[in-house]
Amino acid sequence: MxxxxxxxxxxxxxxxxxxxxxxxxxxxxxxxxxxxxxxxxxxxxxxxxxxxxxxxxxxxxxxxxxxxxxxxxxxxxxxxxxxxxxxxxxxxxxxxxxxxxxxxxxxxxxxxxxxxxxxxxxxxxxxxxxxxxxxxxxxxxxxxxxxMDEAVRDPFPTLDPMLPTERARPPRDAAAYAFEFAWGGRRLLVPVDGGRTDAAREHPWLRALAQSFGSRSAVLDGEVATLGGAEILVLYDLLYDDGHALLDRPYAERRAALEALEVSGSRWQVAPSWPGEAGPVRQAAREQGLPGVVAKRLDSPYEAGPSTSWLFIPS
Structure with a gap:
């Protein structure tokens, strides 16, 4: 034998x-x-x-x-x-x-x-x-x-990114919002599946980010900003996680799920977020020469295109 x-x-x-x-x-x-x-x-x-x-x-x-x-x-x-x-x-x-x-x-x-x-x-x-x-x-x-069985996960979302509406002043009900820096970069949705991402075609350095997810599927929302002379992917939302679409979940829940992933690397990071802290975040944005802040309603679902649930306030 x-x-x-x-x-x-x-x-x-x-x-x-x-x-x-x-x-x-x-x-x-x-x-x-x-x-x-x-x-x-x-x-x-x-x-x-x-x-x-x-x-x-x-x-x-x-x-x-x-x-x-x-x-x-x-x-x-x-x-x-x-x-x-x-x-x-x-x-x-x-x-x-x-x-x-x-x-x-x-x-x-x-x-x-x-x-x-x-x-x-x-x-x-x-x-x-x-x-x-x-x-x-x-x-x-x-x-x-x-x-041969039925699908065991939600379909991947294919949509345009959610965009903030510009306002001159922060909302009065600041406690209902999370405040984040506006980084002045270029928005990028990053789908990750099977340890790979189509976003690596334009940004090859994102291959390592996708590989770090292993078999976990995800769609990340953020922007590519230039910080310290290098391109960095700044992440601030999670639209899909491990087979489940999160578009209808409130922003606070999506944000918590993003932070739970503990995504961190030399070329990518989760952006800081401060619920209710309109004044201090706006002042910090001015001091760092950033274009402004974005206020995001904590209870808002993810809506493709312009939305009044996200507000851009110039610094």
Whole structure:
């Protein structure tokens, strides 16, 4: 009987990687375990592994499992992995095959509905990954993965950014608003899905921000401002988070959800916000040479285009 781990073993040196490298061929088995690992290698991807005949049959899925049956994701069929990989996590040294950080994203059991050389249909029963999926081979060596259940998340919002209406003075009911600096930058909505963002086409430095989200989907609202001679993404709203649209939620709730993400980097930051502090924030804006402040009603939903719920007050 051929050794199903021969290819796996040939790509790894047990003295240089913490990965399990069994010296013997695998024993036959009939288990039904699966694992999905988040793999920050040369490019972020997720590894789906299904127990089959004593090994873990594996696919690398660059964008993760599809959440919507309308969208198929690429799944690259890789070498079989040993059963010990069900619980493997750690740092594979750079320069080694698959070098990078690997964590267990989900694990559980699965049911096989069909298994052939060209099509694998399974029902996953995990904590984060569940439902019916089919992996199917396309022309050549490529595979795709398709969700057979209904969508498990709200559709991504596609809309124009919410814009403030200019007023000469702060609102009288200041306690109903949060006050933030007007940065004088260019507005930018940043959709993040599968560790990637289309905004990186214009701003390549945003790739690292998207990768930091892992499998978490989001739509961030902010602006690209020049601070200290460098472009910085200043974030102040969250329109979509982990499969759920937040457009109808009040601004105070969206803002709290944004802060809970703890998004921080050398090129991006969450803008400070001060509920009810109209005078001091406006004075600070003048002192820093900023164009003004924006007052945002704490109870306002997100409205595309100009809105009287957001007010620009010149400094």
């Amino acid at each position: 051929p050794d199903k781990l021969e290819r796996y073993r040939s790509r790894r040196d047990a003295t240089r990687t913490p990965e399990p490298v069994p010296p013997e061929p695998p024993a036959p088995g009939d288990g039904d375990a699966f694992v999905i690992q988040e793999h920050h290698a040369r490019s972020l991807h997720w590894d789906l592994r299904l127990e089959r005949d004593g090994v873990l049959v594996s696919w690398a899925v660059p964008k993760g499992l599809p959440a919507d049956p309308q969208t198929n994701h690429l799944a690259v069929h890789t070498e079989d992995h040993p059963m010990e990989y069900l619980t493997f996590h750690g740092e594979i040294p750079q320069g080694e095959y698959g070098g990078g950080t690997m964590t267990v994203w989900d694990t559980g059991t699965y049911e096989t509905e069909k298994w052939s050389d060209r099509e694998v249909k399974v029902v996953l029963r995990g904590t984060r990954a569940s439902g019916r999926f089919v992996l199917f081979r396309t022309r050549g060596k490529n595979w795709m993965i398709h969700r």
